[in-house]
Amino acid sequence: MFASKLHDFQEMRVLGHGGFGTVSVAQHISTSKLYAIKSLHKEHIAQTNQVVHTKTERRVLCHTEHPFIIKLHSAFQTRDKLYMVLDFCPGGDLRFHLNQMDGMMSVKMARFYCAEIVHALIYLHAKGIAHRDLKPENCLIDDCGHIKLVDFGLAKTGVQRPERGAYTHCGTFPYMAPEVLHQRGHGFAVDYWSLGVIAYEMICGWHPWYFNDSGDGDADVCPAGFAKSNALCFPRFVSRCAQDFISSLLIDNPLKRIGGHSCTEHPFFTKINWKLLYSKAYVPPIRNCNYKHFSPTYVSECITLYR
Structure with a gap:
């Protein structure tokens, strides 16, 4: 870090x-x-009880160094605001790219980004850190087209097991693991459940428990823990290998859920050389990253740092 x-x-x-x-x-x-x-208003942080989350994010980022995790370069404050200086990722987030591709990526592209996320998760979990809010919006694409995991405000440190170590009901509803939804206590396996949902979305084009029973044309998603049927179905075009990988991530029991090096050894990643992946030797499927990957509303909004 620098001052x-x-x-x-x-x-x-x-x-x-x-x-x-x-x-x-x-x-x-x-x-x-x-x-x-990232600028945060101190008053708003205090009023919304976000002090702990803000401190957690800074603490986690100060103690992590990984090619697929956002880097904190500096942190400072003024009388009214807190500032964190982070990597700039001009590629936007995975949600933006899924939307641009009508909700679905090629299996090759999905495999590449799933592999980078897995590598980052193995690193985090080895350090006792569970992200707990993994979703496409928190997977940014850097200037070279690689993943950067962001937003560690809900992270939990000191987690040593896949099924226990944390109890807070938190995360983003469509990506929450069953043990979080039912408040049974959870560990770092919740991140692999979230990865399973992301992988399903990337390969299949929609959420695994996407439904529309309201009769008004509006669709919604319901995590497995609250779904009428937990059966996981796949489109015909999804290979058995991809189906098995995703199904292994979306297992209700966190102790039976695939994770860690069991992920790296799954046939879905047979074509991935993990040392080459870590060294960024592969050419990413998303390239030429620039402002086109952000909302035009935001990009056109020039502001001054001193406001």
Whole structure:
């Protein structure tokens, strides 16, 4: 990490808004390098009881160093705001790319990004960290087309087992594992469940428990724990190998759910050399990353860092 202050950066463009604050891109004046800067209003953090989550994210990022996990380069504050200087990922997130591809990727592309996510998860879990909010929106694409896991506000540290170590009901509903939904206690296996949902979406084109029974044309998703039927169905075009990989991730019992090095050894990843993957020797399927991968509304919204 390096020390920095507000005046070390030039004007920014907004990349996204949220309840947390704003994420913008800024240029570091002395190096000309681009960074994503996450700014958070102290008052809002306090009012919404987000102090613990904010501290958790910073603590996790300060103690992680992995090619497929966002890097925290600096952190500073003013009287009213907190700032985190992070990697700038001009490729947007996986959700954007799924939408651009009508909700579905090629199996080759899905395999590549699933492999990078698995590599990052193995690293995190070895350090006792469960992400607990893995979803396409939290899988960014960097300037070279590689995955960067982000948003560690809901992460849990000190988790040593797949099925226990945490008890908070948290995450994003369509990606929550059954043990989280039913508040049975959970461990790092929840991240592999979320990966299973993401993999299903990438390969099949929709959520595994996507349904429409309202009669008004509006569709919704229901995690397996709350679904009328937990049966996992696949389109005919999905290979048996891909079906088996996804089904192994979406097992209700976290102790039987595939994870860790069992994932790397699954036939779905036969074509992946994990050392080459870690060294970024593979050419990513998504390239030429730039502002086109962000909402035009945000990109056109120039703001000044000192506002």
